[in-house]
């Protein structure tokens with residue numbers, strides 16, 4: 001299990017220029033697909049128009065599929081310490097369902113993101129699915145642990161839903177609370193304009209292999 005995961009931490013030696021080129025190429029594709037996901041939910045096009053649109057989509061699938069990778073994206077590094085987790089379900093640059101765009105980090109260690117959660121993230125009518133809130137919190141609490149120099153796997157995530165979270169603009173933030181051995185304790189919340197909707201505490205545990213990997217970096221790697 002551990003070994004198979006480590007195999008997906010790959011130093012691929014791409015130049016910064018090549019990474020920038022890939023971002024410029026694939027980022028807009030991800031954005032288009034994200035819009036398509038929402039359109040699949042919202043379109044009122046009739047059956048003929050849907051059939052016509054599907055022909056275009058089939059053509060796009062053929063073009064995009066003729067040269068492709070198999071399997072998960074994993075985490076890829078280069079010499080200058082840039083790392084890409086572009087398949088990540090919460091924040092991956094090439095993952096059209098990932099709701100988090102830009103991540104911010106304040107000087108005091110607070111990590112936050114402002115996110116627009118559209119109708120594809122619905123749980124209770126008009127409101128955010130509880131699992132989506134947990135996804136955001138798992139990611140942002142994990143990032144707060146990692147950016148403070150204590151990366152780890154989620155051991156325990158405790159989530160308290162204080163009030164419903166309306167779809168639309170939400171703010172997510174987290175901060176390292178304390179560290180005990182290989183365990184980082186992080187707190188955070190999801191808020192709407194009226195205040196906190198969901199709060200969480202996470203325990204992020206660095207497995208031994210991750211501690212060794214971490215120690216091989218002079219600085220905490222920054223994600224793309």
Ligand SMILES: CCCCCCCCCCCCCC(=O)SCCNC(=O)CCNC(=O)[C@H](O)C(C)(C)COP(=O)(O)OP(=O)(O)OC[C@H]1O[C@@H](n2cnc3c(N)ncnc32)[C@H](O)[C@@H]1OP(=O)(O)O
Pocket residue numbers: 138139142146151152153154155156181182183203205206207208210213214217221
């Ligand atoms: C450099 C690198 C790059 C950075 C990349 C960052 C990637 C981040 C990715 C983030 C992605 C997003 C997030 C995701 O999606 S992460 C995906 C969801 N999480 C997982 O799949 C984790 C699966 N579980 C495991 O891998 C292991 O069980 C872990 C690693 C958690 C512990 O296994 P390990 O064998 O290491 O543990 P140990 O037995 O030596 O115990 C050590 C200490 O921990 C205490 N304990 C044990 N279990 C738990 C628990 N569940 N809650 C609370 N505490 C627990 C234990 O009592 C002991 O405490 P103490 O006696 O010392 O006080």
